[in-house]
Amino acid sequence: MGASQSNGQVVFRSETPVQFAPDVVEQLSERQASPTPTPxxxxxxxxxxxxxxxxxxxxxxxxxxxxxxxxxxxxxxxxxxxxxxxxxxxxxxxxxxxxxxxxxxxxxxxxxxxxxxxxxxxxxxSLANYPELKASQDALISCYKSHMNSSLECWKEVANFKNSVSQLEKEYFKTLQ
Known part of the structure; x- marks a missing residue:
């Protein structure tokens, strides 16, 4: 009986509709339509x-x-x-x-x-013996240089580089066993 009131939520019903200024609506719609984040x-x-x-x-x-x-x-x-x-x-x-x-x-x-x-x-x-690691490193560096202000554009290169390093680590640990 009292359980529905114990959740701490209070609902107010208004008979007057809520209206927003046109510039507020426009600003919110521009933010939603823009795929890039704010500066x-x-x-x-x-x-x-x-x-x-x-x-x-x-x-x-x-x-x-x-x-x-x-x-x-x-x-x-x-x-x-x-x-x-x-x-x-x-x-x-x-x-x-x-x-x-x-x-x-x-x-x-x-x-x-x-x-x-x-x-x-x-x-x-030296990375000379690991051409795939060197290639992914070079790709990552060039991506960061070309996207200095938006480094998130390089997420694919970062993932490729991490995978290359992970593979190299696995191979190294296999040689230790």
């Missing part, structure tokens, strides 16, 4: 998109720093293991009298190995 709304949207892009860049930089740190730690561990192994070999060879020749050859081999690892890392970092 204020567009600037708000642009700011939001810029903030999200900056956030993504920060996250990518953090991820790159983490990968570099992991590589550095792995190389340190590998070098320590090799030094321990060389120390064992050097003590055995020092007794034989040929320790300095062997250790310089081992050091040269280690240096070449490290250089090869650096080269592999640099080639992975």
């Amino acid at each position: 204020e709304r567009q600037s708000t949207l642009d700011e939001h998109i810029r903030a999200r892009i900056q956030n993504e860049v920060k996250q990518l930089r953090k991820a790159e720093e983490q990968v570099q740190e992991e590589i550095r730690l792995a190389l340190e561990k590998e070098n320590l293991d090799k030094e321990k192994a060389m120390a064992g070999e050097a003590s055995g060879e020092a007794e034989a009298g040929a320790g300095s020749i062997k250790s310089s050859a081992v050091l040269l081999g280690d240096l070449e190995e490290i250089q090869a690892k650096i080269d592999r890392f640099q080639t992975r970092k």
Whole structure:
């Protein structure tokens, strides 16, 4: 019985019709007919998109720093293991009298190995081996340059770029397993 009144809504019925000024009606109809947002709304949207892009860049930089740190730690561990192994070999060879020749050859081999690892890392970092990612990146950049004031026009390019990055990440994680 009291449930219908407990919802907090009060309905007023007026016998006089409500009328709006013609310029108010015209302004509302123009807003509805216009497919583009107002300049204020567009600037708000642009700011939001810029903030999200900056956030993504920060996250990518953090991820790159983490990968570099992991590589550095792995190389340190590998070098320590090799030094321990060389120390064992050097003590055995020092007794034989040929320790300095062997250790310089081992050091040269280690240096070449490290250089090869650096080269592999640099080639992975390069986009030359990933033409579809490079193409989607170029398309996105050119779209942003051609639509500087309306970056929302580039939503297709952003989606394509995200998909390319996602595919590349999946392939990378498959190689880790």
